[in-house]
Amino acid sequence: MVAVTVEGLRKTYGDVVAVDDLSFAIEHGEVFALLGPNGAGKTTTVEILEGHRRRTAGRVAVLGHDPQARSRDLRERIGIVLQDAGFDEDFTVAELVRLHRSLYPRRLGAAAVIEQVGLAEKADARVKTLSGGQRRRLDLALGLVGDPDLLFLDEPTTGFDPSARRRAWVLVEGLRAMGKTALLTTHYLDEAEHLADRVAVLVHGRLVALGTPAELAARHRSAVVSFRLPDGAEAADLPTLDGTLTPEGAGWQLQTAQPTTVLHALTGWALARDLELPALTVRRPTLEDVYLALIGDEAAAEEAVGVPVASSPASSAPRGRR
Ligand SMILES: Nc1ncnc2c1ncn2[C@@H]1O[C@H](COP(=O)(O)OP(=O)(O)OP(=O)(O)O)[C@@H](O)[C@H]1O
Numbered sequence: 090m091v092a093v094t095v096e097g098l099r100k101t102y103g104d105v106v107a108v109d110d111l112s113f114a115i116e117h118g119e120v121f122a123l124l125g126p127n128g129a130g131k132t133t134t135v136e137i138l139e140g141h142r143r144r145t146a147g148r149v150a151v152l153g154h155d156p157q158a159r160s161r162d163l164r165e166r167i168g169i170v171l172q173d174a175g176f177d178e179d180f181t182v183a184e185l186v187r188l189h190r191s192l193y194p195r196r197l198g199a200a201a202v203i204e205q206v207g208l209a210e211k212a213d214a215r216v217k218t219l220s221g222g223q224r225r226r227l228d229l230a231l232g233l234v235g236d237p238d239l240l241f242l243d244e245p246t247t248g249f250d251p252s253a254r255r256r257a258w259v260l261v262e263g264l265r266a267m268g269k270t271a272l273l274t275t276h277y278l279d280e281a282e283h284l285a286d287r288v289a290v291l292v293h294g295r296l297v298a299l300g301t302p303a304e305l306a307a308r309h310r311s312a313v314v315s316f317r318l319p320d321g322a323e324a325a326d327l328p329t330l331d332g333t334l335t336p337e338g339a340g341w342q343l344q345t346a347q348p349t350t351v352l353h354a355l356t357g358w359a360l361a362r363d364l365e366l367p368a369l370t371v372r373r374p375t376l377e378d379v380y381l382a383l384i385g386d387e388a389a390a391e392e393a394v395g396v397p398v399a400s401s402p403a404s405s406a407p408r409g410r411r
């Protein structure tokens with residue numbers, strides 16, 4: 090059964106094409122992640138599905154409704170965690186959660202939800218006194234309290250500390266176990282890899298990849314070899330290696346389709362000089378590697394056709410900027 094259908098969706102703001110001929114479907118019970126760089130069109134897509142923005146063209150169905158019609162039935166069955174929610178800052182956490190709860194016919198306990206997102210100690214604190222991460226937790230509580238069938242989570246864990254993020258993951262996994270459907274956007278690739286059944290990657294409003302995290306990772310039949318250079322050695326001293334060498338933190342990373350050959354060349358080079366390669370590892374590409382390769386390819390394709398791109402290709406950027 091399909092929970093969300095998007096067909097040929099397009100959204101323009103004046104000259105800006107935010108979403109361009111986008112199509113995908115989300116099954117009931119699925120956690121689906123939309124990934125893509127800043128300005129890719131994720132929030133635009135999510136807000137069209139929520140009924141908060143009007144589309145320029147295309148067909149959209151959410152739980153059998155056109156969200157643009159803003160039907161009450163649909164509103165009562167979806168939960169929303171906006172990227173930027175403006176609250177009345179003078180409410181307390183508990184007041185705001187109870188207020189949201191009252192808008193839904195089917196509800197979870199306010200105190201239980203506040204506890205679940207880890208805000209029990211702040212239940213009586215005014216919203217204006219919350220830290221950034223605590224506000225985000227409140228956003229999550231507001232999305233959950235109506236016991237929705239379908240939850241929209243636009244960057245739900247941005248600003249969370251690592252333990253809060255794990256906690257939010259457990260919440261989302263709990264929703265999946267209850268058979269709920271979720272549409273998630275995130276810039277944390279490990280989050281998408283951990284939570285999402287399938288991911289869609291958007292670049293400039295267009296779909297560039299769609300599949301399970303494992304399917305996307307398998308597309309790149311490559312491996313990632315990481316190492317640091319021995320003291321006194323420079324990258325220019327290395328033998329020719331079959332792959333793309335990029336700086337990675339204090340060391341180097343090589344994405345290659347020939348890990349055996351590369352390792353042989355690299356370790357042969359070091360052994361011949363009686364050098365040790367510190368922190369040498371080989372691993373399968375993560376979703377983040379695949380994502381960066383996809384985004385890099387898109388940027389390169391645009392450069393090739395002369396479209397200016399603001400940022401340098403991700404393949405030359407250091408990883409781990411989070
Ligand atoms: N209300 C608006 N008016 C004009 N342009 C807009 C508006 N909202 C979004 N845009 C433009 O549409 C494009 C897509 O924006 P959107 O917010 O959907 O991106 P996003 O993928 O959510 O990015 P981020 O990761 O930064 O949240 C951007 O170029 C943005 O500048």
Ligand SMILES: [Mg+2]
Nearest residue numbers: 131132133172
């Ligand atoms: Mg956004």
